[in-house]
Ligand SMILES: *[C@@H]1O[C@H](CO)[C@@H](O)[C@H](O)[C@H]1NC(C)=O
Ligand SMILES: *[C@@H]1O[C@H](CO)[C@@H](O)[C@H](O)[C@H]1NC(C)=O
Ligand SMILES: *[C@@H]1O[C@H](CO)[C@@H](O)[C@H](O)[C@H]1NC(C)=O
Ligand SMILES: *[C@@H]1O[C@H](CO)[C@@H](O)[C@H](O)[C@H]1NC(C)=O
Ligand SMILES: *[C@@H]1O[C@H](CO)[C@@H](O)[C@H](O)[C@H]1NC(C)=O
């Protein structure tokens with residue numbers, strides 16, 4: 001009923017937009033309409049054929065380009081035969097539309113095979129974003145794409161550029177995502193291993209490295225005509241111009257480092273927020289993050305240059321991902337004569353920390369409140385539960401309930417999840433530098449209920465994992481908000497560390513990393529009515545329980561589509577309401 005009404009209302013505006021879309025002008029229209037079908041299909045992302053989760057026959061999914069203030073409407077049809085699906089719009093805060101956040105069991109019921117769900121939300125802030133599956137490990141299966149929001153009409157970016165490119169980075173396994181889920185959930189635990197290939201815009205080269213052409217490597221040298229699914233997308237540039245590269249990482253596991261031979265990069269945007277311009281030779285990017293960098297094409301225009309992506313933070317067993325920066329004054333098929341840039345050592349954490357500390361808010365950006373109302377300390381540990389290997393936060397490993405939280409909280413269905421609030425801290429005598437003495441933890445699905453419009457500090461505390469001397473990187477992503485990154489530190493967080501918080505120009509972001517054996521302090525204002533996931537963006541870690549759930553102002557949430565509630569206890573409620581009227 002309401003669906004049909006809104007479709008009639010949209011009528012003419014959408015048409016205008018469809019036609020003008022081609023020329024990137026959509027002046028009159030503010031609604032951008034997409035019809036998507038998600039399906040498994042054969043694809044060769046790295047020259048080896050496998051099965052990917054594609055959208056409308058494409059991998060990665062179509063890029064959405066919009067202007068700040070626009071409304072995006074995606075009619076998503078599930079053409080997978082035996083599993084549900086949802087899509088999360090990573091970095092879009094979903095003010096007023098928390099049901100469109102695309103998190104299964106949190107904001108909505110997974111969309112059943114054959115069904116269509118309509119996502120409708122506003123993109124309120126210019127920036128570089130992406131979207132991806134948020135059910136099981138569907139992101140690993142290849143369900144992702146880019147979402148670029150340009151500044152609104154009459155607005156200007158605080159920097160100039162002549163052209164732009166999109167670099168969506170991901171990692172790829174030859175073992176399918178469903179087998180990976182089984183491996184991670186097995187007793188004894190089976191690790192999925194490192195990815196076979198790093199992909200740039202969904203393209204990589206397994207067993208036929210481009211670099212083999214210029215090194216003495218014995219691996220075969222692939223020749224590309226350019227139309228292969230795995231041939232690298234070459235960036236064609238003019239000399240003496242400035243280009244914006246929009247780089248985002250939707251990797252399942254890998255932390256990455258990006259370099260461009262001979263070219264410095266000036267970072268200007270992080271996660272949809274402007275930052276103080278800072279020149280770097282190489283850029284660290286963790287899963288869930290995005291950056292814009294400017295490059296100036298001031299190098300020898302008779303040459304081409306490598307763009308290389310390599311693994312950080314884990315001993316790399318995956319070759320560099322490569323593509324080429326081509327000065328159009330020379331042939332695009334000419335490979336750079338030098339070897340690709342060598343990235344910093346995978347375990348040079350000092351390099352990574354110094355990089356993270358260079359990222360500061362652009363002058364004039366919103367500043368954090370100077371005090372907080374509530375501080376939640378979240379200890380990240382690896383544990384066992386009945387012999388299964390898990391990750392836990394304050395000793396609780398998250399297992400999502402069958403009834404989505406948003407509907408459950410709004411309709412006060414107290415049987416839908418643990419009503420007890422999860423712990424705000426961990427035992428004082430817990431030694432974060434040593435493996436747990438008792439490795440047991442428990443499953444849970446409780447919610448941190450936040451008072452609406454209060455300021456919340458989160459201290460993410462890293463710790464030793466199950467093996468002695470091992471502590472991993474975890475990039476934490478918050479849905480529904482940006483947070484200020486107040487600081488990073490070593491060892492166990494102490495009260496005195498709070499005196500060193502950066503309250504002057506902390507960057508606003510939606511993803512921040514905790515370094516091995518370290519802590520990271522975040523601050524955000526709970527001003528967005530809804531239920532929001534906060535989790536490690538490494539997909540196997542989330543699958544193993546590494547996340548928590550925040551809720552605020554849910555009584556203010558209106559117009560949740562019934563389709564978002566049609567499962568679990570909210571589904572039963574809908575049926576009983578229907579039979580009573
Ligand atoms: C890699 O390429 C070599 C040479 O073409 C081939 O013999 C080998 O089987 C390939 N390996 C894989 C895993 O495809
Ligand atoms: C490749 O091999 C040649 C001859 O063996 C040697 O001179 C050259 O330095 C090698 N190049 C690289 C990049 O290893
Ligand atoms: C990293 O930095 C710390 C603190 O500045 C220093 O003590 C340590 O030696 C550095 N490590 C390496 C490998 O450079
Ligand atoms: C841990 O859990 C197992 C059951 O999986 C139990 O046998 C064992 O006693 C527990 N260990 C401790 C120290 O509680
Ligand atoms: C975590 O929970 C388990 C199971 O309830 C318990 O045995 C263990 O002592 C707890 N560990 C910590 C650090 O609280």
Ligand SMILES: *[C@@H]1O[C@H](CO)[C@@H](O)[C@H](O)[C@H]1NC(C)=O
Nearest residue numbers: 411562565573574576577578
């Ligand atoms: C269904 O009925 C319950 C109880 O009467 C009410 O609280 C709830 O708002 C109704 N839900 C919908 C979606 O109409």
Ligand SMILES: [Cu+2]
Nearest residue numbers: 474536538541
């Ligand atoms: Cu993690």
